[in-house]
Amino acid sequence: MAHQHSSQARLSPSSDTEDMADMSRLLAPRLAYFAGVARTEHVTRAAQEMRVPQSTLSRAMVRLEQDLGVDLFARHGRTVSLTPAGRTFLTSVERALGEIRRAADEVRADADPATGKVAFGFLHTMGAETVPGLLHAFRADHPRVRFSLVQNYGEAMIERLRAGELDLCLTSPVPDAPDLVARRLDEQKLRLVVPADHRLASRKRIRLAEAADETFVTLEPGYGMRRITDDLCAEAGFKPRIAFEGEEAETLRGLVAAGLGVALLPPPTVPRPGVVELTVTAPRAAREIGVAWLADRPDTPPVAAFKKFLLSRRGSLLPT
DSSP: OOOOSSSSOOOOOOOOHHHHHHHHHHHHHHHHHHHHHHHBBHHHHHHHTTTSSSSHHHHHHHHHHHTTTOOOOOTTEEEEOHHHHHHHHHHHHHHHHHHHHHHHHHHHHOOOTTOOOEEEEEEEEGGHHHHHHHHHTTTTTOOOOOOEEEEEHHHHHHHHHTSSSSSEEEEEOOOTTTTTTEEEEEEEEEEEETTTTTTTOOOOOEGGGGGGSSSSEEEEESHHHHHHHHHHHHTTTTEEEEEEEEEEEEHHHHHTTSSSEEEEOOSSSSSOOTTEEEEEEETTTTEEEEEEEEOOOOOOHHHHOOHHHHHHTTTTOOOO
């Protein structure tokens, strides 16, 4: 099966991204053929094992050598043997094909209806009670579905949705964007948290305007609760004077307990000593909690099942 290399231009090694993409596109379809021929050292036998015409396999090997610009096989009638270059190439090809097989096994496993995986994001304030309760209830009917859990603030989770790193996320405010689908699931009342020895600590209820002269501690810009705090204060007729910005609600409660300011926050999982939580009567202080996912992205069976479960919890998502 002697052959001559074509005089057509060969691809040469290059650091240029476009050239490397061209090389991969040319070589990739032929790698499994090459491994099969290298393993059997017989084109006819390899063609039979791979169930492809011998002529197709022979042409693929010739084209592969032309594209690489090296001889991979020494021909001996109907049999072949690897050249030194061929043996070197085979080592990397087998490694690459092994990685492809492992990747295929992984994505098939993640999509399995019974044992697949859901990448699920949620707000820090939902990590102590809400999400564990949801997962416990869901796994009653889907005991082997696996979860990759991510806690973050809303905008960061939306970025990870768009990057394909998350399947679903619980967030607030409920996003409104053309590339996303979002559904409101529940509402959580917010409270004005003050130090236990504060002048307002004896109160049960308060209009937010009464806190206009207070120093506030808030979450950092970009967090949903920060946006809600700014909006509610603006609705109450003032701009909050902010002394500290943090990344986690319970840290803010600690700052309030230390007398460093007041804060608008959702209810705690367990009561925090050193603070008093006041009901805000005006303006209406609440945040909507919703689930979001990327539009037009097909769901795997486990993601579809968990999405259906979350939507079924509309109005009863949060612990009472």
